[in-house]
Amino acid sequence: MSGENKSAYPFYIIVGSLLCLVICSQLNFSFSFKDFQFRRLDMLSELRTSGPEKDSTTLTAAKGGGKRSHADSTAAAAGKTPEGTAVNPDAVYDFMSYKGILNYTTATSSDSNAGMDRFMEALKELKAGKRKKVRIAYFGDSMIEGDLITSDLRDSLQTFFGGAGVGFVPITSVVASFRTTITHTFSRDWKDYHYKNSPPSNVVLGLSGHTFYPGGGSWIKYTPVKKPRLNKFDEVSLLYGPAEATTVNINEKPYTLSGNAPVNKLDFRQDTGAGTITIKYGGGPAAPFYGVCFETDNGVYVDNFSFRGISGVELGHLSAGMIRRMQEERPYDLVVLHYGANVLFRPELTDYSWYERPMKKVVDSLRRDLPGTSFLIVGTADKSYRKGDRYITAPGVEALLKVQHDLATTYGTAYWNLYANMGGSGSMVKWVEGDTVLANKDYTHLNRQGAAKVGALLYKAIMNDYRQGEQQP
Structure with a gap:
């Protein structure tokens, strides 16, 4: 035994382990114990090019549940933007981590009025020369004042669809x-x-x-x-x-x-x-x-309706007659509601029922007064506060995002999660303290560079939906 060549032992161990894995991967049964689940393993799954999860960029709309989904479930669960993948139209997606636009319809509204559908149709008509103008009313607080976010969104849309002017x-x-x-x-x-x-x-x-x-x-x-x-x-x-x-x-x-x-x-x-x-x-x-x-x-126009220090509830003070007349004089194809910074005034608060109730009335009345208009609710940005010796994401952020998402599902609007697009929990700290500074030292507001990035991300999400529509038969 002393003369046996032991240098080959590692090779035997590796080969044996691989054989065991291959045999186990072909066992056609499932077994679970507590939180562990054993399933058959497809070792070539990442190499496959066919099948619903590795197909082209075609994205489809879910029926029945009233939810249009723009990601495959694996990517959504992982919090990734699933560019280049198709979707399972009946899947359910994690709104807290998904970076694309989610569109919703309600039991009382038609699929043609779901989320951003009418706005997308308006963009198609504009591009085809069937109409002259498309307008967006972008409502927000100090996060967008000074034409932040909207200026970059406007410029990108006008570059592609035409138009010139600040609105x-x-x-x-x-x-x-x-x-x-x-x-x-x-x-x-x-x-x-x-x-x-x-x-x-x-x-x-x-x-x-x-x-x-x-x-x-x-x-x-x-x-x-x-x-x-x-x-x-x-x-x-x-x-x-x-x-x-x-x-x-x-x-x-x-x-x-x-x-x-x-x-x-x-x-x-x-x-x-x-x-x-x-x-x-x-x-x-x-x-x-x-x-x-x-x-x-001709072209696309984005009107910036910023108002410092408000939560969005204040839109309930607008006259229905004024809104309807404004729509006659200057019709809007999309209304964006972008609020949250002033709702999170107590960072550790997680009950936002006091905010949800009046905002439901706001969204409901705006939908009534602008019946042919698409709506997009932008989920709040990350907001950090100092706890001990460091800054962390306020516990209220995700609680508020759920309220905003519930508004979208209740009233059949679109939803886009800015928090997820920033990077989720702790992202505001990175935007403030990173090598490229994208936000201010209040750990709440974006600077110009950060606002430009958000405008570009929103434009990208809109264009993903637009190009999906172009591929529909």
């Missing part, structure tokens, strides 16, 4: 100097009624949550910026409320405003030789003003 801009703004997509200045004598200063009962708030009344010398000035698709003005619209013989001077040219509807519109084209538009109150009864819109005659 809606309010009369005045607390972040006008921060915004880089238009140069915006104004006089200080405008009276701004809004969600937080208890406007009189006869004041109808505009879609932005603001209504502005001019003083004796009120003026506003807008100048294009030196960026693609933002470097000149073409089609310009002034939005205002009920007016009778109110006059304004636009680049020294007088106009008389009239109309008794909650929202009225004055359209004019900008002389391409004049870069700046100056609008001055000229006299007469002081009518309510909402804002000015900048577009061309």
